[in-house]
Structures are given as structure tokens and as C-alpha cells.
Amino acid sequence: MHPLILLVEDEPSIADNIVFALKTEGFEPVWCTTGAQAMARFSRESFALVILDIGLPDINGFDLCRQIRTTSQVPIIFVTARKDEIDRVVGLEIGADDYVVKPFSPRELTARVKAILRRTEPNGGLPTAPAPVFAIDDERCEIRYHGTPLALSRYEFRLLRILANKPGRVFSRDQLMEQAWDEPETALDRTVDAHIKTLRGKLRVIRPDEDPIRTHRGMGYSLKE
Secondary structure (H helix, E strand, C coil), rough: CCEEEEEEECCHHHHHHHHHHHHHHEEEEEECCHHHHHHHHHHHHHEEEEECCEEEECEEEHHHHHHCCCCCCCCCEECCCCCCHHHHHHHHHHCCCCCEEEEHHHHHHHHHHHHHHHCCCCCCCCCCCCCCCCEEEEEEEEEECCEEEEECCHHHHHHHHHHHHHHCECHHHHHHHHCCCCCCCHHHHHHHHHHHHHHHHHHHHCCCCCCCEEEEEEEEEECCC
């Protein structure tokens, strides 16, 4: 998911430029034009950062910042037309993390957002790569499915590892026995089928609506890509 940024700004032309710049950098902005709208959204959703205009139609941005600070330490950036030093000092003293004076470049503002999130979040607030469906740990002889470790027998582990290492490839029963069994000549085709059945059962416990193992009649098995 993209990090949510709450933008509280009553001027559409300014908000449109900020929203575009944030989306370009991989963020998901939520735009509100009043303090009341912003607090309603803030109470329902988890935001990575707040961009807050001081001159709002229903409340002073300083007062809104104080409200937010009673329940949250979310990073806050003020954007305002006020240039006086005292306003910047007040904004920072009541809990803002940065203060940007209009007119400003939306790209500069987005750079400030990223800089603050780098300091406050391990990945800088940017989207992380999704975890793999199957994560194989050969040293521990462990396979995780959607992040959950599977309790596998020796042959179940070997079978699933073979399939997971080459998703999409169809393995015949003979090929699976040759690679997974210590003495493949003593195993039967239905032995592979039985182990695949138990594997499917263990995967279904974690994700009941998914079946990643495909059966190719007369051919063998593969793992969905």
C-alpha cells in the first residue's frame, strides 16, 4: 500500500499541484479543505504525515495542530503565506516538523516529506516490495507461505521446494520422485499424489481460498506463477 498523506488545504489550485507531486512520488494523498473534514478522516485512518495549511476557513491551522498532537505524534508540515519569523517559531514550538512558506515548489515540498519520513520511518514511508508467496530457508529446512511457516515432513519440504523454485514448470511424478526421494525406485506414483494432497491441505489452512498447486492430468504438477 502507498503511504497515506493527509493534505489540509482550502485552495484547490495549490492542493491540485501538491496532490499531483505526491502521487508522482508514490504517496497516496487525502485532500481535505477544512479542519473538521481533516479531523474526521484523521480519526478513521492511519496517516504517515500531515501537510497543514494555517489559514483554513473553519479553524486556525495552529489550533488544528494542537488537536492532532493531543493524540498523535504523526509528522506535520505547515504550509502558509505567513512569512514572519514568529509564525515559524510558533508552528515549530507547538509540534510541527517543518514549515514551508507560499509560494513554494510542490517538488520541494515532496522532497521535505520524504526527508522527514526517512528520519521517522525505517523505509522512508515508501511502498515496500511485497513478500514472496513462498520463502524457502534451506538451512532451516523451512518454507513460509504468505509469511507463515509450514510444518512439513521431509518429503513435503522437498516436493514444495522443487515446485516453488520453478513456478510454472510442470514436473512429472517420475521427475518429482527422482529429485525428492532418497530411493525413488522404491516409491510409487500414488506416493507423490498422497504427499501433494497433504501439502494442499496445509496450504489451505493458511489461505482457504487459494490452491497454488496445479494438477496437469496425465503429466504431473506445477506451482502457479
